[in-house]
Amino acid sequence: SQQGEEDPQALSIQEGENATMNCSYKTSINNLQWYRQNSGRGLVHLILIRSNEREKHSGRLRVTLDTSKKSSSLLITASRAADTASYFCATDSNYQLIWGAGTKLIIKP
Amino acid sequence: DVKVTQSSRYLVKRTGEKVFLECVQDMDHENMFWYRQDPGLGLRLIYFSYDVKMKEKGDIPEGYSVSREKKERFSLILESASTNQTSMYLCASISSGGDTQYFGPGTRLTVL
Numbered sequence: 706s707q708q709g710e711e712d713p714q715a716l717s718i719q720e721g722e723n724a725t726m727n728c729s730y731k732t733s734i735n736n737l738q739w740y741r742q743n744s745g746r747g748l749v750h751l752i753l754i755r756s757n758e759r760e761k762h763s764g765r766l767r768v769t770l771d772t773s774k775k776s777s778s779l780l781i782t783a784s785r786a787a788d789t790a791s792y793f794c795a796t797d798s799n800y801q802l803i804w805g806a807g808t809k810l811i812i813k814p
Numbered sequence: 815d816v817k818v819t820q821s822s823r824y825l826v827k828r829t830g831e832k833v834f835l836e837c838v839q840d841m842d843h844e845n846m847f848w849y850r851q852d853p854g855l856g857l858r859l860i861y862f863s864y865d866v867k868m869k870e871k872g873d874i875p876e877g878y879s880v881s882r883e884k885k886e887r888f889s890l891i892l893e894s895a896s897t898n899q900t901s902m903y904l905c906a907s908i909s910s911g912g913d914t915q916y917f918g919p920g921t922r923l924t925v926l
Contacts, residue, residue, distance in 0.1 A: 747917035747920050795857075801862065804856040804858075807856055
């Protein structure tokens with residue numbers, strides 16, 4: 706079952722700009738995670754935010770969580786060509802993760 | 815450094831063939847997962863295993879079976895491959911106390 710829905714489906718920006726992706730979910734969660742997938746490869750964990758947290762930073766990544774709206778956003782600042790990838794949010798349920806369809810991010814040089 | 819490996823990056827099989835996809839993790843994780851990923855659909859859980867010889871159906875188990883004879887190895891079996899099983903298959907593992915799933919590089923399976 707798919708719980709997370711990322712928005713937008715695709716995003717194209719210039720290198721150096723900030724990229725914002727959103728994720729909405731349906732049921733209550735313990736945590737929400739963001740993963741990155743480079744073309745044709747496996748997924749790599751980026752950041753996890755717990756349900757009692759509102760904001761979290763990791764390098765150029767900033768994640769927010771609004772449990773009242775059941776939504777999260779991922780901000781990548783000062784984007785680089787290497788950030789070109791698909792980004793997925795996932796919510797937890799008994800060691801399983803429920804995934805959205807992803808946002809495809811393209812960074813133009 | 816954590817590692818999840820999958821037996822093949824690319825695989826081409828014919829309709830009706832029996833297909834084995836293998837996944838090995840070296841982190842002593844109890845829980846292992848098989849997903850398939852299709853454009854616009856995200857990751858869909860096929861099966862998961864929370865211990866040796868234990869398995870649970872995910873959201874789309876039809877046409878698949880799994881085997882977990884050893885803790886580090888989780889195999890996905892397509893008994894009779896069909897063209898609608900052409901997809902990217904991803905294996906992942908997580909420890910029982912962990913939050914993060916670790917993924918293998920994926921196997922892109924094409925069934926002709």
